[in-house]
Amino acid sequence: MPRGRYSLHDPHEHHLLAEEHFQCAPGPSGWRYVSQVTTPSGDHAGSVDLALDDLGRPIRLELHAASWQVRGAALDGVTWVRTDPTGTHATEGNVRAHAFTGTSPAFLIATTRLLRLTPSAPATRVRLVAFTDPVLAPRTVDQSWALIAREAHATDNGPLTVDEYQVTALDTGEQHTVHIAGDVVLTGPGIELEHLESPPSVFS
Numbered sequence: 001m002p003r004g005r006y007s008l009h010d011p012h013e014h015h016l017l018a019e020e021h022f023q024c025a026p027g028p029s030g031w032r033y034v035s036q037v038t039t040p041s042g043d044h045a046g047s048v049d050l051a052l053d054d055l056g057r058p059i060r061l062e063l064h065a066a067s068w069q070v071r072g073a074a075l076d077g078v079t080w081v082r083t084d085p086t087g088t089h090a091t092e093g094n095v096r097a098h099a100f101t102g103t104s105p106a107f108l109i110a111t112t113r114l115l116r117l118t119p120s121a122p123a124t125r126v127r128l129v130a131f132t133d134p135v136l137a138p139r140t141v142d143q144s145w146a147l148i149a150r151e152a153h154a155t156d157n158g159p160l161t162v163d164e165y166q167v168t169a170l171d172t173g174e175q176h177t178v179h180i181a182g183d184v185v186l187t188g189p190g191i192e193l194e195h196l197e198s199p200p201s202v203f204s
Contacts, residue, residue, distance in 0.1 A: 004196035011190035033106040056113030105185035117147035
């Protein structure tokens with residue numbers, strides 16, 4: 001069960017926004033990721049709880065940020081309920097999309113589990129609902145993902161396979177690179193793995 005800490009930076013200005021303390025593990029029905037998000041000063045800023053089925057579809061998502069809350073799942077596309085900080089207003093949304101995304105590295109892992117790309121495969125288009133900080137506002141985004149390299153690196157615990165993905169935002173053409181080993185993001189846009197207590201899980 002990998003457990004560790006990511007630092008989350010502004011992808012353009014590069015200043016530290018938050019730290020995400022996480023643990024994740026594959027299970028009999030898929031994969032689950034839970035984390036607590038803190039500000040640079042150490043204050044609680046939110047949490048992530050994401051569970052996928054064995055096909056990579058989100059069967060449960062619960063996000064908290066700035067007292068806002070989102071609960072969602074794959075249902076007729078993706079469906080979610082967003083609740084305001086007072087708890088008095090809840091709005092439901094539904095989009096014909098494949099999955100969710102957001103600032104957490106968990107969503108990068110989830111997208112790769114959903115797409116199951118191979119190095120020789122062409123780029124694959126995916127539609128996602130992004131929940132943007134700080135109020136978890138939903139926004140539908142279209143991306144293109146391609147697995148451009150897969151390399152094995154020797155470690156004390158045996159070979160570690162690292163996948164390099166190229167992700168393109170189809171509305172702007174902006175591209176970035178994501179490096180993933182098992183169920184851990186090594187680097188991504190605004191994401192750095194700062195600490196890892198145990199090796200990444202290997203998906204079958």
